[in-house]
Amino acid sequence: MQELLQMLKALTDAPGVPGNEKIVRDVTASYFAPLGEVISDNLGGVACVKAGTASSPKIVVGGHLDEIGFMVARITDEGYIKFQPLGGWVSQVLLAQRVEIYTRNGPILGVIGAKPPHILSPEDRKKLVEIKDMYIDIGAASQDEATAWGVRPGDMIVPKMEFAPLHNEKFLLAKAWDNRIGCAVAIEVLRRLQTETHPNTVYGVATVQEEVGLRGARTMANLIEPNVAIVVDTAIAGDTPGVTPDEVQAKLGRGPVVLIYDALMIPIPPCVS
Ligand SMILES: [Zn+2]
Missing domain, CATH: 2.40.30.40 (Peptidase M42, domain 2)
Known part of the structure; x- marks a missing residue:
């Protein structure tokens, strides 16, 4: 647990605005390095390849490095x-x-x-x-x-907002959760796969320039040509004063949120083969 908190601190404390992700990219790459081959796209995104028993399907999981x-x-x-x-x-x-x-x-x-x-x-x-x-x-x-x-x-x-656990240490205060948490999930997925056999190739990714028009997602997709992408990003918490269930249903601590619609994309529903 301590190791995980330390990684979340390192990822959220690091600065990295769109177009200037070098410092946080280096932090992320240092966590990727022991887990597989580290590759990068020409815009500055970084990925880590975890080979399985088959080269395809290629499965991407990850988020974006840049913060607003x-x-x-x-x-x-x-x-x-x-x-x-x-x-x-x-x-x-x-x-x-x-x-x-x-x-x-x-x-x-x-x-x-x-x-x-x-x-x-x-x-x-x-x-x-x-x-x-x-x-x-x-x-x-x-x-x-x-x-x-x-x-x-x-x-x-x-x-300037340093990482800090709140009084209930399950709740963490920091800047840039959007989307260092996506990068952390990519790292953690690859870490857990180290001892697993899987019939595919998994790419943990951390892209650049998401906040100014999803630019790095395109360069990363061109580099990897994935068959499946699991995009991890943040959502709005619906457990704060004044938010109604018609606006947001998600609540902190109740598990992950699966978005079925956003302004740019309607992801394939799980029932479609
Ligand atoms: Zn985001």
């Missing part, structure tokens, strides 16, 4: 960072969040801010602050100072 995050768009004259979201963010979860900017000189801590509410009009105070009006304060006094610290447009930004 941001990149540095520009540095203001006063040393604040304006940022570009990567993936789908809603603005109300961002204000006062700590973030880390991954510069060429290493990570720099910052916090997301906006115009103080004290000086907003009563109407504006009721409105959501838009992401375009936010900035990151890294404590630099000028653009030159931020640049000297190594901050450049294009640098990756991720929330």
Whole structure:
């Protein structure tokens, strides 16, 4: 159990926004390495081949490496960072969040801010602050100072949220569960198959750039040409206040969720041969 928690910590603490997955890819590949041949596609996705007693069918199981995050768009004259979201963010979860900017000189801590509410009009105070009006304060006094610290447009930004078990240790707090848990499942499936005989070839996969249009899934599918794909990703928990069963039926601790419909795909139902 301790080993599993350590792997989940390593996978979720690692930064990796769409197009900048190298650090988390290396972490994932280090877990794949003892389990089979490690291969990668040209976009940066990584996979591990667990050979069975037959080369086909080829079965893929896994998820995507990238997490939603941001990149540095520009540095203001006063040393604040304006940022570009990567993936789908809603603005109300961002204000006062700590973030880390991954510069060429290493990570720099910052916090997301906006115009103080004290000086907003009563109407504006009721409105959501838009992401375009936010900035990151890294404590630099000028653009030159931020640049000297190594901050450049294009640098990756991720929330600073360290992995932690909650009081009930079955519940884990971390960033990037979407979709480091899919990568963890791929690793764990291959680990358990080490002592099994199976009449197929199983590929554990971790793809890139899912959050900006499922791009890495295409390159990985071209590389492997699978017959079957078991795609592991996150779903919404329906056990939080205000969520009705018509909206979500899933509850934490009640087992996995099988999606039978999403906006891009209707998976083959299990009853079809
Ligand atoms: Zn996802």
